[in-house]
Amino acid sequence: MNESAHLWLIPLFPFVGFLLNGILGSRLPRRLVSAIGVLAPLASFVLVLSDFGATIISAASSCRGCGQVTALALPAVESLSYPWLAIGALRVDFTFVLDQLSAVMLLVVTGVGFLIHVYSVGYMREDPGYARYFSFLNLFLFFMSVLVLAGNFLLMFVGWEGVGLASYLLIGFWFQRNSAADAGKKAFIVNRIGDFGFLIGIFLVLSTFGTLSFGGIAAHLSLEPALHGTVLTLICLCLLVGAAGKSAQLPLYIWLPDAMEGPTPVSALIHAATMVTAGVYMIARTHLLFDRAPIALWTVAIVGAATALFAATIGLVQNDIKRVLAYSTISQLGYMFLACGVAAYSAAIFHLVMHSFFKALLFLAAGSVIHAMGGEQDLRKMGGLRTKLPVTFWTMTAAVFAMAGFPPFAGFFSKDPILYAAFLDGTGGKLLWFVGLVTALLTSFYMFRLWYLTFLGEPRSETGHHHATPLSMLVPLVILAVLSVCGGWIGLDRFSAYLAPAASAHRPMPTGNPGLEFILSVAAVLVALEGWLIADKYYRRKTERPAQLAAALPTGYKLLLNKYYVDEIYGAVIVKPLFAFSKFVLGGVDLMLAGLAWLLAGIASLAGMILQRWQSGNLRSYAAWLAAGAAAVLLFLLLTGSPHAWSLPFFHSEAIFKVSHITVIQAGQAGH
């Protein structure tokens, strides 16, 4: 049934939406713009859902062994018959592959993406760039679905870069504000560094395997079970650099907090459905390579754990509601990397899906809060919003509990398997588990801090004139809240079984026992509870304590508040020397080159100035030059040439000349 797949339609819908809204949007009525913008991802979502449902049925029916597989055979591969690139032995096609992994990812991308589109209709209602906003949003989904569906590295890279472009456009959406324009540029440039690593990785893959298609690489690897070594490690480390750039891991995470400058639904889209998930997805997609490169895998785990802890500590003290969420995203992505690093790919993807539910919800709810507060984002000025925004409060509560990892919310089901897998993993696994556990404590603390500061207590500012929240903003909140509560009930086991053909580790996995898993779960929940209690104590019962603590530990507090001064360090260590070097190049080398160019241009223009005298426009001067030229040619021939060399065509040869000469003389004498 592969012919009924029509995978290319999935990215096509958002692309058409992008074109329509991008080209005609400003002339269309606002309702039509919203309709196009919202229907495009919906159409893709329905398409994915139909394919996805079919795969579920096929998986189920093949499990029972009834053999009546009427659905899509996975992986469904679809490529355009026309080769994209054919250079020598290398052939790259437009190949779309739908397997279990990309189906799940697409479901998240288009599903959560669709909800965010719906939310945007209400949130961006009064923005003058309404059509532009929706066209960029659709572009984002287009590139993301290309990335996810890509069947080879090159097409994935196209989507990868496109996502970067779309994020740049959306983060800098309010480009009139300098900070927004700068944040867009920062995101783009930092992503470029990651893309560089990714590109080098792709080149290495090409030189090692001679092909870029994932299927080809998998076949190659299965033919050579002994293939290990430095090249694979190098490839994986390069890919890790790319993934770290896109998924905001240490040391390339710095763009994500600044990405808050975009409209809040964009933050939700970047943090939940698209963009940052790309790195995790890429590692899961290329896990066959990572499985053969234990050092690289180990690096992934360390980077993930370090990022999780690092970002969580910063998140403790931030005062901007969106910044807290941004650091929590980085921290949660660290969990996903940690899971990838211990080869628990399906756990990583499961957490990715659950995280996309509650993180999208958190951002959309935060957007609703900001909307109601009239643009205020400072947590210290909020408070007491529980009664004023009941729907937002309850949905956000679900998200906070999910994020903190309380059962039966989604985060519990996805976070615990990661910690469990880390605990089981080899020698350093216990350390990774411990870091993960500490992070869970911090996560729980800062999420409840945000919750208390926003919704409970007394209102701390009078500036907020409370807008009513439109229905288009509330419905996505409720849907996402339901998913955040119930999403985890799928259970990792069923999820892993479904994903197994596409993302199960090809290396021996350590086996644990249910008792250990239960104990670890209890530990994680207790830790989350502890985080809640601390937050409760600090922000409800003894609200003066945080300030006292900050005063008692000024260095530590300042360090965290200023995000470990990472931006400043990068500025001093990388940006400034680069800037100085650029200035030197501009002042020295560039001036020299420019001088050379000016010299050449000067010669040409001087020659032109002299020669233009000839072009006087005076007819008689032209005639004079013509006559002078003719005279000069004549003179030249007279002085240099022998008469025979330029004899006229009349005289075919010297003989005729002589003969006729004689004849003339004879004739003359005869006439006489």
Next chain:
Amino acid sequence: MSFLQHDVPLSWYLLLSAVLFCLGVVGFLIKRNLITVFMSIELMLNAVNLSFVTFAYQWHEVRGQIFVFFVMMVAAAEAAVGLAIIIAVFRARSTLAVDRIDLMKL
């Protein structure tokens, strides 16, 4: 025919032709009046005709003489068309100074 050969050498004809041609060139270059310029062109054509005839006689080549007829024919046609143009120009511009009528547009 005899006076051609004995009284006047061949080179004199050629010299006369050259002098006439140069007069034509100079007239073409320095005169402002369109009619004079036109006459200078005719002068050059006739100077060339003279050398054609001279050489034709010298080499007993009839082709040179035929060429002269062609040149005269073209010159006559040119005179007819050219004079008509000159009259039209004068009517339009009320001047025949070549420097003043160097634009196609009025």
